Amino acid sequence: MTRKLESIANVCIVLILLFLLFNPSGMLGGWIGERLQERKERRAVARNWEHLIDSASTLSNTREGSDGKPIVVEFLDCQCPACRTVAASVSEAVREGTVIVVVRHLPLERIHPVARTGAKAAICGEAQGRFLETHEALLGNGGWLERGDWVELGRVVSVGDPLGFAKCLESVEAETRVDRDIELAARLGITATPSFVTLNGIYEGESGFRRALAEVE
Numbered sequence: 001m002t003r004k005l006e007s008i009a010n011v012c013i014v015l016i017l018l019f020l021l022f023n024p025s026g027m028l029g030g031w032i033g034e035r036l037q038e039r040k041e042r043r044a045v046a047r048n049w050e051h052l053i054d055s056a057s058t059l060s061n062t063r064e065g066s067d068g069k070p071i072v073v074e075f076l077d078c079q080c081p082a083c084r085t086v087a088a089s090v091s092e093a094v095r096e097g098t099v100i101v102v103v104r105h106l107p108l109e110r111i112h113p114v115a116r117t118g119a120k121a122a123i124c125g126e127a128q129g130r131f132l133e134t135h136e137a138l139l140g141n142g143g144w145l146e147r148g149d150w151v152e153l154g155r156v157v158s159v160g161d162p163l164g165f166a167k168c169l170e171s172v173e174a175e176t177r178v179d180r181d182i183e184l185a186a187r188l189g190i191t192a193t194p195s196f197v198t199l200n201g202i203y204e205g206e207s208g209f210r211r212a213l214a215e216v217e
Contacts, residue, residue, distance in 0.1 A: 106190065
């Protein structure tokens with residue numbers, strides 16, 4: 001009877017150890033869960049990569065933006081403090097020719113009520129050949145948040161037609177572009193900004209750009 005009890009106790013101990021190791025919050029379980037999530041992310045990115053990089057909203061130090069440099073896709077909200085903080089690092093890497101950054105918009109409207117209009121402003125600036133200037137104005141200076149004077153923003157970034165720029169903000173085309181970016185984010189499971197995407201995975205937060213850059217380099 002004693003040996004039987006000892007055997008039962010040993011089995012119980014083994015089962016407890018296995019549970020502690022392999023349950024989702026355990027050491028091995030957590031590690032396995034992370035690897036599976038990374039694999040799932042990479043597969044989702046691979047399926048959608050051509051759609052992700054197919055955009056004229058591109059930051060590059062070359063006119064064409066297709067010179068074989070590595071590409072990072074950034075999902076951003078121009079009202080997001082972290083996006084605004086990391087913008088300087090992104091611009092520096094682009095100026096140095098380290099990387100090409102394709103910008104996608106993910107306005108978090110529940111907490112940033114002006115973000116969707118800001119995203120449309122970037123798209124409308126792109127339509128007039130002033131995407132880089134509009135992008136930098138939106139992320140580099142918060143004054144537009146208070147003023148909401150989009151005609152003036154158009155003048156600041158030197159669009160050819162400031163009134164047309166403001167009218168574009170109300171267009172179906174601009175709305176559709178934002179919705180497409182939001183849909184792309186949903187396909188990848190992205191819910192936070194900034195998020196940086198490479199073929200190796202998805203990297204969130206202010207440190208995400210540094211990690212994405214390390215991957216593509």
